[in-house]
Amino acid sequence: xxxxxxxxxxxxxxxxxxxxxxxxxxxxxxxxxxxxxxxxxxxxxxxxxxxxxxxxxxxxxxxxxxxxxxxxxxxxxxxxxxxxxxxxxxxxxxxxxxxxxxxxxxxxxxxxxxxxxxxxxxxxxxxxxxxxxxxxxxxxxxxxxxxxxxxxxxxxxxxxxxxxxxxxxxxxxxxxxxx
Numbered sequence: 001x002x003x004x005x006x007x008x009x010x011x012x013x014x015x016x017x018x019x020x021x022x023x024x025x026x027x028x029x030x031x032x033x034x035x036x037x038x039x040x041x042x043x044x045x046x047x048x049x050x051x052x053x054x055x056x057x058x059x060x061x062x063x064x065x066x067x068x069x070x071x072x073x074x075x076x077x078x079x080x081x082x083x084x085x086x087x088x089x090x091x092x093x094x095x096x097x098x099x100x101x102x103x104x105x106x107x108x109x110x111x112x113x114x115x116x117x118x119x120x121x122x123x124x125x126x127x128x129x130x131x132x133x134x135x136x137x138x139x140x141x142x143x144x145x146x147x148x149x150x151x152x153x154x155x156x157x158x159x160x161x162x163x164x165x166x167x168x169x170x171x172x173x174x175x176x177x178x179x
Contacts, residue, residue: 013135017124018068019102030065034058069124073135078106080121087121091139099148102129104136110145 020027034055042051059066063083070081079088089106096112098105107120125132140146 013073014071015126015128015132016068016070017103017126019065019124021068022127027066030062034062064122064124071123071126071132073139075139078121078123078136078139080123089121092141094140094144097136097140097144097146097148099133099146104133104148106136 038051038055041054072079093108095110096107103124
């Protein structure tokens with residue numbers, strides 16, 4: 001089959017991220033730490049049930065690492081389907097995107113606050129992180145601030161800006177609106 005006969009790659013708009021499968025070394029290390037902690041709990045308390053409880057609590061706390069997360073991008077929204085919950089954010093609600101090495105935090109708030117953990121969504125990449133980031137970037141609204149490690153440029157912002165730069169820009173805009 002020649003290169004021109006190959007089927008074009010479909011756009012990335014739906015993927016399953018499974019960090020433990022993508023990073024087996026980290027999975028082995030995390031598992032060893034969890035087991036070691038549970039052993040220490042049993043040795044310290046002499047109660048096997050407490051070791052079991054600590055094991056379950058740590059596994060639940062790290063469920064996004066050990067269990068797969070499905071991400072679906074549509075023209076209207078991004079949906080993150082985790083084993084215990086589903087989060088859906090409409091693209092027009094998103095005001096900030098913090099791009100990182102393993103995923104992007106999408107928030108309806110322009111500045112980080114304590115409340116945003118309940119309102120935003122952390123989208124994990126699959127093995128093709130660059131393509132996933134580009135698929136998300138292409139759908140972000142023009143007024144969204146793109147930040148973070150390796151944040152792709154957004155047409156509405158020109159060069160990447162840091163959180164502090166975005167905060168100063170927002171303050172200037174607010175001052176200009178008051179005048």
